Amino acid sequence: MYFRYILRRLGQTVIVLFFISILAFALIRIAPGNPARMMLPDTATEEQVHAKEMEMGLDKPLYIQYIKYIGGVLRGDLGTSASYQTSVGSIIADRFPATLLLTAATILVSLLISIPIGIIAGIRQGSMVDFLAMLFALIGQSMSTVWLAVMMIYIFSVKLNLLPALGMGGIKYLILPAITLGYPLAAQVTRMGRSGMIDVLREDYITATLAKGIPESRVYTKYAFKNALIPIVTVVGLQVGYFLGGAVVVETIFSWSGVGQLANQAVGNRDYALVQSLLLVIAAGFALVNLIVDLINAKIDPRITLE
């Protein structure tokens, strides 16, 4: 059952990736101006532009152009960056580990903090703890990444001189960007954990479990917890999209040389080949995260695979 679900879900992911590639392909072509010129540095000569036009097949129908494009992508050829003068693939590969470190660490820490807070708030609905948790969540949801990042630097670097504001290095460098990036995610997860727990605790099967003489503490931490985890995992999947957008801002502000900062630089440098490929790579990463999230969810909730 689970295996068949994996296959089905993999198939859906391939379709999504196909659509993303079409969008990335279209991106260069909806822009005003000559697509070939856009893929080249401003200093390119007429001959170079002409050669690029031939390479992209601009004289051929759109579907041929797409096949040429996707063929290159599948072979790992993402084109040449106009500003870096090297292959786009290698630039992205260089920057990728930094982003992976930042995002993975941030997601992990914010889940470890927010899931317990949300669950406890749900159990103690209406209490002071609940109110504070909701406040924590609502403020987090309303915190613009831009503002939070600058404030973090102002308080912890400029005023208190506790943590470095810019650059990469040891764990000290990771703290501020991770808090900035993780707070909105933690806020959403807290809310979901809370409302999920409240909903679950209203269910008959929880009363039934309590009627079996299972201690409340175990009902909360084991039985109701597993049910409450389903909406939490789902919201993590949805939030990762917002989260990756936040990474662009956070990496830019904290000079974290990852993919997000690269995206901002590429836009500034009008390096369209790079922008196009970054869109493709980030969207593909997002699709992959959603795939993983769904597989985890299906593992928790057997109803998903039984449908």
Added chain:
Amino acid sequence: MERKLIFKRMVKSKFFMTGFLVAVFVVIISILSPLLANFDPTANALVDRLKSPGIAGHILGTDQLGRDIFSRLLMGSRYSLLIALVVVSLAAVIGTFLGLVSGYFGGRTDTLIMRISEIFLSIPQLILAIAIMAMLGTSVFNLVMVLVITSWTQYCKLARNNVLVQKNMDFVHASQVMGAGNMHIMLTQIFPNITTPLLITISQQFGMIIMVEASLSFLGLGIQQPTPSWGNMIADGRTYLTTAPWMVIAPGVALMITVLAFNFLGDGLRDVFDPKRT
């Protein structure tokens, strides 16, 4: 639900009342901003650059070009709120309509609309917005368009899910039997039932759009200088964080309070209309 109960809950809900009052306050301030601003928000005065708050009539100080921050803040609020208003209205109308059609007619129409919305959902909103803005170039029109393109799916999903529930209800069948047209049924029978979740989503999206717009403006892809926006004011101030922190704090606090107000409002609404609440 009974009107009296809703009103009782509204008054009792701290989140709703706070959000509602602050949101109304922010909107009024922004409407009245030309009357309240005591300086020209775009006029440079290099002699007055980086003045601390309170000096020479600059309530919140001046920026690196000597422009009055208070006046820029007020003018920026007009842009932020107006853009959010236009984007949310357009996205809500388009998304809800497509969602209604998709859920009501089903079949191929549904598949097509759902596939399109899936594509947009499969790309992180800000990333897509950045890519499109980079390609099309920056302008307020492009900004609004990009924000609509990246947010209509929220309403579409919401409307569709609700239609699927409502579609098979007896009152809809009854209308169909009586020969009412599809459009008529959609607008008079189904739509009224989704106004509550729609209102909650609109309120939350309002805050969300303000934040995304701020991020884009911060990255230089939204509202362009010298027109003030909270996002580009924070970007300006970032460089002067050590010497003139007010340049960042003023727009940041304004941004936070506004978004918080709309989120409180949306949350309060959800609470007030919660059918499961006893």
Added chain:
Amino acid sequence: MEEKLLEIKNLRVRFVTERATADALNGVNLTIRKGESLGLVGESGAGKTTTALASLKLLPRGGQMLDGEIYFKGKDVMRMSKRELLDMRGHRISMIFQNPLTSLNPVFTVGEQIGMVLRQHKGLNKKQADEEAMRLLETVGIAGYRLNDYPNQFSGGMRQRVGIAAGIACNPELLIADEPTTALDVTIQAQILELMKRLQKEYSTSLLMITHNLGIISELCEKVAVMYAGRIIEYGTVREVFSDPRHPYTRGLLGALPKLEGDRDRLTAIPGTVANAQHLPEGCRFHPRCEHCTEECKKQQPEMVQVKEEHFVECFRGGKFDG
């Protein structure tokens, strides 16, 4: 007389919600003795389930116990220590719920949901619990290998069998069955009843059968308590009460059943609607619907009176209605 297993005295429960206050139980007195099977009958909203949940100290959110005492084997349930309470729930008393579609946790296997009782109360390890759960599944007519299946892989009737298997797992002294067949198809109902009858003989536990189906009571129970608007209004042996119902409400309930044999009388319905727990009438709660209502009935709550050796009724006229 056998030992008293569960004794409920003057139990009053109120539910307070934002919209209204509802008096669910208004002085319930009920005793179940060892080895006895008691049917608790009444319309929806009469307070049957609330009585059962209160006995386990599991009133849902918003429910307050205003007054009364509940004793399990002489021990005050409200004053039990945490350990005593946990030992009572699931071990000494177990409960089967009304809706098998909602009373099994969808994200745990049925084996886990039976096994958790065994691990909690019998101290079995995972493997032993699995083996025992498998045996219990076979007992209720489900193949043991389905231990690792999830509730969604079973039909409603099968799920109720799982619920019953978990209910009898620890061989409880009292089994509370809260309308165990109401949510099921008629044919499935009969199967579940057969199963319960069989298990009742095998395990010789006491049974509190909550239902609105009089047929089930006559099949499974010796005693019957009739509930109306949060009070027990008639109590006695099934034979007594069914052959000679004294309370006008009980008469109405029995009169609303078609007879298969003998003279076909006209079916009688009870006039009016069930008392609203938010606005209970003064005096006898049934008086607005009672054709024998007197002035006294409107003002005062009648006491329970004994009409025969094992037959009690809560009515001023003791169930004597001439003319």
